[in-house]
Structures are given as C-alpha cells and as structure tokens.
Amino acid sequence: MKPEDRERIVSDVVGRILDREMRLAADDPSRLEEVIAETIYHELARLKREKSTPETAKETATLKKLRGRLLRVSETEKRDILKGMIRRFVNEVLGNFSPRVYQLSTRVIPAGLSLLLNALSPKRMLSNLPHLPDFQEQIRLKGEIAQIRSLMDKGTLILTPTHSSNLDSLVVGYSLFALGLPPFVYGAGLNLFANPFLSFFMNNLGAYKVDRKKKAPLYKEVLKEYSTCSLELGYPNLFFPGGTRSRSGAVEQKLKLGLLGCGLRAYINNLRAGKAKPRVYIVPCTLSYEMVLEAETLVDDFLKEKGKNRYIITDDEFSRPRKVLNFIQSLFALDSHIEITFSTALDPLGNRVDMQGNSLDPKGRPIDLARFVHDLDGKPATSAQRDREYTRELGEAVAQAYLRDNVLMSTHLAAYATFSVLVEINDQLSLFKLLRTGGIYESVPVADVVSRLKSLLQVVEDLMARGRVRLDEDLDGLPAEDILALALKYFGSYYSGNPAIERKGNRLFARQMNLLYYYSNRLQGYGINSLLERRNEVGAP
Amino acid sequence: MKRVGVIGGGSWGTSIANILGLNGFEALLYVRNPEQRQEINEEHQNSRYLRGFDLSPKVRAVETVEEAARNSKLIIMVVPTKVFRPVARELGEYVQGDQMILSASKGFELSTFKRMTQILREETCCRKIGALSGPNLAKEIMQGQPCATVVASRYEEVAQAGARVLHSSRCRVYLNDDLVGVEVGGAMKNIYAIAAGILSGLGLGANTQAMMVTRGLAEMRRVGQRLGAVKETFMGLAGIGDLMVTCGSALSRNFRVGLGLGKGQTLEEVLDSLGMVAEGVRTTKAVHLYAKQEKIYVPIAEAMHRVLHEGMAISEVVGDLMKRRARYEVDDIA
Known part of the structure; x- marks a missing residue:
C-alpha cells in the first residue's frame, strides 16, 4: 500500500463513520452520548478481563474520567470525543501496517517458509542445491486459477477461504505468492502474533491486526469501513468468513456476514464515485488438510458444554513449536498434501461471474449488476435492509461453493466409515455419550469398515458426478482397503502414541473417538447418511 | 412507479389488475387468448372468468409476457402452478435486477416441492421477489367488498x-417478512378446502368442519416450520385467514371440488364442470410426497391423497381418520 493511500484510508474511515453517526444523531439527540458510553463500557469490560499492567491501569483511568465528564459536555465536544475514539481505533488497526512490509511480504514469507520447511525436510539430504524447495507436491493449487488472474485487472478481489487451522494463513500466503499475485490486505487476530515462533510470518502476512477481544460495535464499524476503503482503493482483501477455525471439523455453513458485506458497500461507493473499475469479486476457496494441526483442541472445544466453549483459543497446538514442527515434518515424511481449491468467482450479490468479470443470472445469462443497487430514481445507492439481504444471499452462495469444492481425503473417508460403524454397534448410546465414554464397543472388524467405505465411495462418486463435492485425486481408482491403509498411516504418524484409529490384527480400535468424529465431520452437509441408507434400502451391492 | 405487469388473466389475475387500475396504476395484463384480450380491451370485461363485472379502463390486456414485463417496475405472477416454471x-x-416480482400463485412444484418464489429466483435474475396471499375471493373483491391481503418478502422494498x-x-x-410461512399457508389451505367441501357434501355439520380446519392448521404449521417458517404467520391472514375463507365459502374452487366428491361425483366429473384449475389436487400430491420423505405427520393431507390419487372411498378414509389414537392437543398446537 502506498503511504498516501494509508493517509487517505485513515481520514476516509474517520470521516465516514463520524458522518454516519452525525446523521443518526440528527434524528436521535441522545445518539452520540449512547455510542460513546457504549464504547467506554465495552472497553472497560475488556480491560477488566485482561491482565493488569501499568498501561491497562492508565487506560482504565482515562476511560473512567471520560465517562464522568460525558454528562457535562456540549454536543460539539461529544463529536470531538467520538472522533478521537474512532481515530484511536483506526490507528490501532493500522498501527502495524507498514507499507514497506506489505510490499516485501510476498517475497519474504515464502522464502522464510521455504527455509523453515527446507530445514525440516528429509529431502534436504538429497539436494543441497541453493534454490528453494518447490511446494507443488505439498500445497496443491486447484480450481479457477485462470479466472482469478483474469479478474485481477478487472476489479478488486476478496478471497474468502474456509478456516480449519492457524496454518491457513501461511498456506494462503504461499498460494498467492505461487500464483504471482500481489499480497492481500488481511486482518489477522492478535493471538496469531502472540506466538514468537510464528509471529515473524504473521507480521509479514497479516497486513493489520484485529483485536477480537474488543467488542465495542464502534470498533467493528472501524474494521468494516477499513476493509471497504481499502477495497475502493483497489487493494485485494482476504477474509475468513467462518470467523474462527471450524471447531467440529465440518465445512463452515454459518458465515459472518459483517465483513462479507464490505464488498457490496465498496461496489456501490465505486459506482457513485464513477470509478472506471467499480467491480468487486468474491472468490471462495476451500482448504483441505489430510491432518489438521489443532484438531484435538478444536474438537474438544466443540464438545464442551454450551457456554464453556471459547471463541478465541490461544493455548492450542499452534502455540507449541514442537507440535508445529512435528506437523510439518509429518507433512513431508508422509507425502501428505494440502489442497487449496479456488471456486468460481461471485459478485457481491452471490451471482456467478464469468472470465471477463460479468455477472451471470442463475440461467447463465449476463446481467447488468448496477441495476440491482439502483434506487427508485435509477441511481446507485445503499439501502441497509436490501443490502443485508443481498449479503445474506452472498453468504449462502459462498457456503455452497465451500461444499462443492471441499476435497474429501483419505482421513475424512476412513474416519466417516469407522465412526458410522461404531455409532451403529453402540446404538444404545447417544452421540454425546459415545464421544464422552468412547463407547461400549470400541473396536470393529476391519472388514465391516472396508465394506462401509466401499458404499461410501459410491455415494461420494455419485455426488461428484453431480458436481457437489470433490475427491482427492490421489484416491482416484484406489480400492477401499488402500484408502483405509493410507488414513491409518497418517493417523498413526501425526498422532503417534495416540492415533485416532489403530489396526490390530483384523480389528480397528478407536483410540480417540473425538478425533474420529472431527475428521468424519468433513463429510457433513451432503445428506450422506440418508444417501447411504437409501442405498441399503434398494439393496445395492 | 406507474405501470404494473400482471402475468395471467384468470379470475384472480384479472381481479388484481382491476384493483391496480382502480388505484390509478396502468395494469398490463398478459392474456394468452386473443378473444379474451379483445374483450378486455374493448368492452372492459373478462366474461370467461368474471361474468358481469366491469373492469377499470386502466387494465390493458397485452399479447406477450415481454410487453407486460419490459417496462414494469413491479410484476405480479398469477398463473397456475403447473405452468409457473x-x-x-x-x-x-x-x-x-431493479424489477420486483410478486407471486400470487399458490402451490408447490410437484417434483421438487419448491415454492413459487424459489422458482422465480431460479429462473430469473431478480432478487426482489415476494408473494401475495390472504383470504381473497376474486368475486367478492370485484364486488368491492372490504378485504385484507398480505404481501410477503425478505426485501422490505x-x-x-x-x-x-x-x-x-x-x-x-399487511406486510410480512416470513415469505416461507405465507407461501406454505396459501398453498396448503387448498388441501383442507377440498376436505371441507367433502364434509359439506356428506352433509356433516359445524363440529366436524371445526375439527378438520383446526387440525388442518396444525398440519400446515408443521410443514411450514420444517421449511423454516415462523409459526405466528399461520395465525395471520395468510394462514388461518385464508383457511377460513376457502373452507367456508362455496365461491372457493377447491371447496367446490370437495363438495362434488362428497356428493358422489368422480374427480374427473368435478374438475370438468369447474372449468378452472383447482390447485388443491396437485398440492395434495406434492405435500404427500414431501411429508413422506421428511417424515412429517399430516394425517388429513394423507387422507386427501388417498381419496384424490389412490381412489380410496371417502367413507373408509373418514373412518380411518377418526380411529387414530388419542393425542395431547398442545403437543401439536403450541
């Protein structure tokens, strides 16, 4: 980002939010006071939860003083106070945004990542060549790559990946580099910076920091307006619309619409400003891992009693360098791979977009997108209720793309087959009890799982033929027995000592029911259970 | 907004166009039949469906869907569900994309159980889609009697x-943002209208009718909630309101179908003499298929399916319905 753009974004964000608040205040005289009081309330609550330091004490005192003063100040002063608050938030968000780092990031991260992985790679022995290793085998890029390249100069892109692991940021960062794309503006959670081992990468990759502990609506407005402004200036953005890593292991279907809506806002603002390239494109992309670094912690959190689970987890596998090393080593040693699949681009309403960047209706006819945001006089305008609905439909389209471009891998399929057999033989236990107790019967004959896996593969092939899901190409044509063996190898290696499933003789033992459940959940959202049932009913072989 | 397109010149489409005309809007009514078109434009009458009523001169019959749609900010679809797609x-x-479409057709697509607005979403580029429903008998509206109707959409505009x-x-x-509930209510009430007609034809009285209508409402609500409807909608005009009118008036087509069946006519005979589409017959089949797949409890709709599509005798079906075991009422109603 150019330094002048940075200045412009700061003043635009402050100006726009302040304008909006002043317009609302015109109808509601107590508005300014309420917004300020609300922000103070949320900030004080946050400070109270945090570890106390001289800084937090100072900040608390300042806020309390301001709260006391609020009743006595004039409307003009309130406006200034609010402006100060917005400015503070904006500076905080942009505080770590260094244009120099942003420019360098695509060059630095992949190199750094390469060095790290190279150091771990067993292949290092084979080649002491000075060039960096090629990740084509480990990180495979698939999908509509040609379209992304084509759209880069037709409008502004928003990349919206699924979110399973903190490593997603690194994987996406590498992918952008591998595709020769410029870095994307990305709001990374503060917790990603906390880990010294990886903060180097995060600092370079995440162009700005998001403090998810800040709950004040005003702060969230700042984040959204920041994204909108950067999009308007033509900076591509990266959002994880799931909001947080998928806890259950399933492909996320409930998306956070707040940030997703920025694309539409930027598009309308661009139209109003008469920009030459007003369009914004949303590119969903699906990250599929054979093994997820933080699976154990994530699924444990998912299964916690309601209310006890956490939105932000900081003490997981990701914060333990040895775990990360072990994971990356496994990735190499096992010839394991990560698939990143770029879906067909969408417009801010969720319509599919063609190679030239034109929006298409459900029947594939080109449409005039600008008309969708016209007011009654035929001029482009925002409309809060309408735009919320448009964004909701966009969210649905992104969620559908996730399911379609989800790549099913050996671990997912084997876990699903094993878990579904286990559920059947433990039919007197509820799902929750099964997961909690590990079941009454914790082992099953290998033959039963293989037979289930065979049926499952046929169901998955039917779904694939209808374009509803993808299957890892490495598994293509592989017999069920081999897929199971592959999965056992992965489970056995990364979770060495305590694998999810283990084969002893002719039986499979579920060692970690939760992990089995986690990996099997990648097949959720397709109605596979009832498809399997139906196959049995018609007596298919 | 001066011009509104109305697609479908049956009795309800013509009545809607007439309301629009009386309200000062130019109503472009798409009518397939050339004689009917000529009659509407020259004599301001649509005698095939609404004999004896004068239409507003602002109602203009047009020859193509394109003419009705091209320059209308709002388009209202009023065609039988069979040809809706x-x-x-x-x-x-x-x-x-700046045009709005309302569906006034009531029913589901047979093979997919899709609602009419879902079909509009799939077949057009439009997003601003909604449904028009409520207790609205075309003839009473043409007579200028007071009435109320519901316009539902997720888009406020x-x-x-x-x-x-x-x-x-x-x-x-009245406005409603529960599009699913409004459409399900409007579609399913036709099943119970046929049932009410049958009961009337059998000479059964008000007790029996009240039982059927109340339990029918519970079925509608169960199906609606499975599809994501808000249960309160079924207490409104597009739910109980529409159900009351269609189960209680001899002006209702579906009621008349039931009446004929109750008096011993065959389905073919009744439909022939009606001369218009009775949506309830198809809707019964659609609900039967969906409820079976989703395992939803709809005993009255099931009974109607047996009568309409499986050739079972009415007496047998009514007997079966009455023999079911006692249940707690609140389980279904609350």
Missing part, C-alpha cells in the same frame, strides 16, 4: 411496493 423462464428473458399499489379503502395490505 415455463412462464417464469420466459419472464427471465426480459427482466432486470418489495413488500412496500406491493402495499403501495394494492392498498385502498377497500383493500388493507
């Missing part, structure tokens, strides 16, 4: 636009 597909060729063109001293318009 092909007509919507044609409409899709002419509409743009669609509901507002519907209200703007339809609201008058004779017609109150």
Whole structure:
C-alpha cells in the first residue's frame, strides 16, 4: 500500500463513520452520548478481563474520567470525543501496517517458509542445491486459477477461504505468492502474533491486526469501513468468513456476514464515485488438510458444554513449536498434501461471474449488476435492509461453493466409515455419550469398515458426478482397503502414541473417538447418511 | 412507479389488475387468448372468468409476457402452478435486477416441492421477489367488498411496493417478512378446502368442519416450520385467514371440488364442470410426497391423497381418520 493511500484510508474511515453517526444523531439527540458510553463500557469490560499492567491501569483511568465528564459536555465536544475514539481505533488497526512490509511480504514469507520447511525436510539430504524447495507436491493449487488472474485487472478481489487451522494463513500466503499475485490486505487476530515462533510470518502476512477481544460495535464499524476503503482503493482483501477455525471439523455453513458485506458497500461507493473499475469479486476457496494441526483442541472445544466453549483459543497446538514442527515434518515424511481449491468467482450479490468479470443470472445469462443497487430514481445507492439481504444471499452462495469444492481425503473417508460403524454397534448410546465414554464397543472388524467405505465411495462418486463435492485425486481408482491403509498411516504418524484409529490384527480400535468424529465431520452437509441408507434400502451391492 | 405487469388473466389475475387500475396504476395484463384480450380491451370485461363485472379502463390486456414485463417496475405472477416454471423462464428473458416480482400463485412444484418464489429466483435474475396471499375471493373483491391481503418478502422494498399499489379503502395490505410461512399457508389451505367441501357434501355439520380446519392448521404449521417458517404467520391472514375463507365459502374452487366428491361425483366429473384449475389436487400430491420423505405427520393431507390419487372411498378414509389414537392437543398446537 502506498503511504498516501494509508493517509487517505485513515481520514476516509474517520470521516465516514463520524458522518454516519452525525446523521443518526440528527434524528436521535441522545445518539452520540449512547455510542460513546457504549464504547467506554465495552472497553472497560475488556480491560477488566485482561491482565493488569501499568498501561491497562492508565487506560482504565482515562476511560473512567471520560465517562464522568460525558454528562457535562456540549454536543460539539461529544463529536470531538467520538472522533478521537474512532481515530484511536483506526490507528490501532493500522498501527502495524507498514507499507514497506506489505510490499516485501510476498517475497519474504515464502522464502522464510521455504527455509523453515527446507530445514525440516528429509529431502534436504538429497539436494543441497541453493534454490528453494518447490511446494507443488505439498500445497496443491486447484480450481479457477485462470479466472482469478483474469479478474485481477478487472476489479478488486476478496478471497474468502474456509478456516480449519492457524496454518491457513501461511498456506494462503504461499498460494498467492505461487500464483504471482500481489499480497492481500488481511486482518489477522492478535493471538496469531502472540506466538514468537510464528509471529515473524504473521507480521509479514497479516497486513493489520484485529483485536477480537474488543467488542465495542464502534470498533467493528472501524474494521468494516477499513476493509471497504481499502477495497475502493483497489487493494485485494482476504477474509475468513467462518470467523474462527471450524471447531467440529465440518465445512463452515454459518458465515459472518459483517465483513462479507464490505464488498457490496465498496461496489456501490465505486459506482457513485464513477470509478472506471467499480467491480468487486468474491472468490471462495476451500482448504483441505489430510491432518489438521489443532484438531484435538478444536474438537474438544466443540464438545464442551454450551457456554464453556471459547471463541478465541490461544493455548492450542499452534502455540507449541514442537507440535508445529512435528506437523510439518509429518507433512513431508508422509507425502501428505494440502489442497487449496479456488471456486468460481461471485459478485457481491452471490451471482456467478464469468472470465471477463460479468455477472451471470442463475440461467447463465449476463446481467447488468448496477441495476440491482439502483434506487427508485435509477441511481446507485445503499439501502441497509436490501443490502443485508443481498449479503445474506452472498453468504449462502459462498457456503455452497465451500461444499462443492471441499476435497474429501483419505482421513475424512476412513474416519466417516469407522465412526458410522461404531455409532451403529453402540446404538444404545447417544452421540454425546459415545464421544464422552468412547463407547461400549470400541473396536470393529476391519472388514465391516472396508465394506462401509466401499458404499461410501459410491455415494461420494455419485455426488461428484453431480458436481457437489470433490475427491482427492490421489484416491482416484484406489480400492477401499488402500484408502483405509493410507488414513491409518497418517493417523498413526501425526498422532503417534495416540492415533485416532489403530489396526490390530483384523480389528480397528478407536483410540480417540473425538478425533474420529472431527475428521468424519468433513463429510457433513451432503445428506450422506440418508444417501447411504437409501442405498441399503434398494439393496445395492 | 406507474405501470404494473400482471402475468395471467384468470379470475384472480384479472381481479388484481382491476384493483391496480382502480388505484390509478396502468395494469398490463398478459392474456394468452386473443378473444379474451379483445374483450378486455374493448368492452372492459373478462366474461370467461368474471361474468358481469366491469373492469377499470386502466387494465390493458397485452399479447406477450415481454410487453407486460419490459417496462414494469413491479410484476405480479398469477398463473397456475403447473405452468409457473415455463412462464417464469420466459419472464427471465426480459427482466432486470431493479424489477420486483410478486407471486400470487399458490402451490408447490410437484417434483421438487419448491415454492413459487424459489422458482422465480431460479429462473430469473431478480432478487426482489415476494408473494401475495390472504383470504381473497376474486368475486367478492370485484364486488368491492372490504378485504385484507398480505404481501410477503425478505426485501422490505418489495413488500412496500406491493402495499403501495394494492392498498385502498377497500383493500388493507399487511406486510410480512416470513415469505416461507405465507407461501406454505396459501398453498396448503387448498388441501383442507377440498376436505371441507367433502364434509359439506356428506352433509356433516359445524363440529366436524371445526375439527378438520383446526387440525388442518396444525398440519400446515408443521410443514411450514420444517421449511423454516415462523409459526405466528399461520395465525395471520395468510394462514388461518385464508383457511377460513376457502373452507367456508362455496365461491372457493377447491371447496367446490370437495363438495362434488362428497356428493358422489368422480374427480374427473368435478374438475370438468369447474372449468378452472383447482390447485388443491396437485398440492395434495406434492405435500404427500414431501411429508413422506421428511417424515412429517399430516394425517388429513394423507387422507386427501388417498381419496384424490389412490381412489380410496371417502367413507373408509373418514373412518380411518377418526380411529387414530388419542393425542395431547398442545403437543401439536403450541
């Protein structure tokens, strides 16, 4: 980002939010006071939860003083106070945004990542060549790559990946580099910076920091307006619309619409400003891992009693360098791979977009997108209720793309087959009890799982033929027995000592029911259970 | 907004066009039949469906879907559900993203159980889609009797636009954002209208009717909630309101179908003498298929399916219905 753009974004964000608040205040005289009081309330609550330091004490005192003063100040002063608050938030968000780092990031991260992985790679022995290793085998890029390249100069892109692991940021960062794309503006959670081992990468990759502990609506407005402004200036953005890593292991279907809506806002603002390239494109992309670094912690959190689970987890596998090393080593040693699949681009309403960047209706006819945001006089305008609905439909389209471009891998399929057999033989236990107790019967004959896996593969092939899901190409044509063996190898290696499933003789033992459940959940959202049932009913072989 | 397109010149489509005309809007009514078109444009009558009623001169019959749709900010679809998809597909060729479409057709697509607005979403580029429903008998509306109707959409501006063109001293318009509930209510009530007609034809009285209507409402609500409807909607005009009118009036087509069956006519005989489409017959089949797949408890709709599509005797079906075990009422109603 150019330094002048940075200045412009700061003043635009402050100006726009302040304008909006002043317009609302015109109808509601107590508005300014309420917004300020609300922000103070949320900030004080946050400070109270945090570890106390001289800084937090100072900040608390300042806020309390301001709260006391609020009743006595004039409307003009309130406006200034609010402006100060917005400015503070904006500076905080942009505080770590260094244009120099942003420019360098695509060059630095992949190199750094390469060095790290190279150091771990067993292949290092084979080649002491000075060039960096090629990740084509480990990180495979698939999908509509040609379209992304084509759209880069037709409008502004928003990349919206699924979110399973903190490593997603690194994987996406590498992918952008591998595709020769410029870095994307990305709001990374503060917790990603906390880990010294990886903060180097995060600092370079995440162009700005998001403090998810800040709950004040005003702060969230700042984040959204920041994204909108950067999009308007033509900076591509990266959002994880799931909001947080998928806890259950399933492909996320409930998306956070707040940030997703920025694309539409930027598009309308661009139209109003008469920009030459007003369009914004949303590119969903699906990250599929054979093994997820933080699976154990994530699924444990998912299964916690309601209310006890956490939105932000900081003490997981990701914060333990040895775990990360072990994971990356496994990735190499096992010839394991990560698939990143770029879906067909969408417009801010969720319509599919063609190679030239034109929006298409459900029947594939080109449409005039600008008309969708016209007011009654035929001029482009925002409309809060309408735009919320448009964004909701966009969210649905992104969620559908996730399911379609989800790549099913050996671990997912084997876990699903094993878990579904286990559920059947433990039919007197509820799902929750099964997961909690590990079941009454914790082992099953290998033959039963293989037979289930065979049926499952046929169901998955039917779904694939209808374009509803993808299957890892490495598994293509592989017999069920081999897929199971592959999965056992992965489970056995990364979770060495305590694998999810283990084969002893002719039986499979579920060692970690939760992990089995986690990996099997990648097949959720397709109605596979009832498809399997139906196959049995018609007596298919 | 001066011009409104109405696709479908049956009795309900013509009545809607007439309301629009009386409210001062130019109503472009797509009518397939050339004689009917000529009659509407020259004599301001549509004697095939609404004999004896004068239409507003602002109602103009047009020859093509394109003419009705091209320059209308709002388009109202009033065609039988059987042809809804092909007509919507044609409409899709002419509409743009700033246009709004309301469906006044009540029913589901047989093979998919999709609602009419879902079909509009699939066949056109339009997003601003909604439904018009409620206790509205075309003839009573043509007589100028006071009535109320519901315009439902997830897009506020669609509901507002519907209200703007339809609201008058004779017609109150209520808005609703529960599109699913409004469409399910409007579609399913036709099943119970046929059932009510049968009971009347059998000479059964008010007790029996009240039982059927109340339990029918519970079935509608169960199906609706499975599809994501808000249960309160079924307590409104598009739920119980529409159910009351259609189960209690001899002006209702579906009621008349049931009446004929109850008096011993065959389904073919009744439909022949009606001369119009009775949506309830198809809707019964659609609900039967969906409820079976989703395992939803709809005993009255099931019974109607046996009568209409499986050739079972009415006496047998009514006997079966009455023999079911006692259940707690609140389990279903609350």
